[in-house]
Amino acid sequence: MKKMEITEIKEPNLLEDIFPHEMPPHIVFDGSVTEQLNGKTYTINPADMQKRDIHITDTTFRDGQQARPPYTVQQTVDLFDLISKVGGPNGVIRQTEFFLYSKKDREAVEKCLELGHKFPEITGWVRAEPEDVHLAASVGLRETGMLTSCSDYHVFMKLKMDRRQALDKYVGLAKEAISKGVRPRCHLEDVTRADIYGFVIPYVQELMKVSEQVDDSLKVKIRLCDTMGFGVPYPGTILPRSVPKLVLAMLNDGGVPSDCLEWHGHNDFHKVMVNGICAWQYGCDALNGTLLGIGERTGNPPIEGALMEYIGIKRDMCGINTEAITEIGKYYRSIGTPIPARAPFMGDDFVKTRAGIHAGGLSADERIYNIFDSTKLLKRPPQVVLTDKSGTDGVYLWVNNYLGLKNKERVKKTKMIKVMKYVAEQYDVEERTTAISDEELAKLVKKHMPKYYEEAEKEGRLMFTA
Secondary structure, three states, X not given: OOOOOOOOOOOOXXXXXXXXXXXXXXXXXXXXXXXXXXXXXXXXXXXXXXXXXXXXXXXXXXXXXXXXXXXXXXXXXXXXXHHHXXXXXXXXXXXXXXXXXXXXXXXXXXHHHHOOOOOOEEEEEEEOOHHHHHHHHHOOOOEEEEEEEOOHHHHOOXXXXXXXXXXXXXXXXXXXXHHOOOEEEEEEEOHHHOOHHHHHHHHHHHHXXXXXXXXXXXXXXXXXXXXXXXXXXXXXXXXOOEHHHHHHHHXXXXXXXXXXXXXXEOOOOOOXXXXXXXXXXXXXXXXXXXXXXXXXXXXXXXXXXXXXXXXXXXXOOOOOOOHHHHHHHHHHHHXXXXXXXXXXXXXXXXXXXXXXXXXXXXXXXXXXXXXXXXXXXXXXXXXXXXXXXOHHHHHHHHHHHHOOOOHHHOOOXXXXXXXXXXXXXXXXXXXXXXXXXXXHHHHHHHHHOHHHHHHHHHOOOOOOOO
């Protein structure tokens, strides 16, 4: 091992090519990865994701509806509009899917179509039943998802079929959809518990034969559904749980083009986001998710998280409107949907600190304890919640944030001694166990720092009026 010496520098190396602050951090790759499958070695260059047409698809109104009270038609329209806004004009969020069974489902589809958004394209979702296939065509959709369960748990124990019966049924229904001018997107339910080379690959190969006989607009898509969250992203793991091998098997043995392959995951083992990004990395173009990750049981990849990863991979905003993430959070709260306080990007605590050492760092330079410019990207400036752990640095940061003062304009600690004393006494003398509310602090500033309060109020800088 070669002995390394520190390199003395006059200015800090902030690694701004990786952490630009005005954007989510960049994801930089420096080499290829390999994976073994069926005696072959496949070499993957993750940096290719920068050039590939990777994108996001949405299932907020399908899988997301299976995990919460039903949306009203107007709520569906409002959220669809926000999904279009956050994804931007370039189709980063390419498609969304809807149930089509009830009158309300179909009314919501019609209302969303009337908005005229190019992206996301509205698609359907139906069961693998003959009577369901006509639904997508009846409302004028060009694509629909079809549930085609593929593990023996489902084929034998749920559907009471053998493999040949299931394959013939699924392929027949795909042909039926094509005959009606609707592109079938076959959802391989429970693929991470399926016999990949004993059933899944033969089934997918049959679908690709069907695709060879039709126009590009009708070619069959494949959605890999990690229904129970069993997928793992680690190189060297075995099928059917290996996300890298599943994707490579579809591309190389199933004959599925990257642009016809999609990943749909669940979060039962806390791997939902990393599995989705892994699928992108190994050649799957589409990552399916929901707003806030709301989906059956443990949920799906959160679209807001996928958007941030997308920006990091592409190292470009790509037309994504990150401010709309905050709008989406506000909308969910307005319709009574709770958001966990610690949820990334949308949670109440995302930009808040209670630690004095963090507050001190934020006061010195926001970049020390804020992952990116949250004011610019999300319209959410960093904040401090005052507790017994916040110290004088916490008070200093809160007061200046409240007064709308930054950098050299900030009020010095010596001017807020009375506020600091009050906070300290609450915990040291009164043995308080709760945080001090913003409203309580605002009244203290108004009382003990009237000059600064009145100036900020006059100039419209106050966070809110006491």
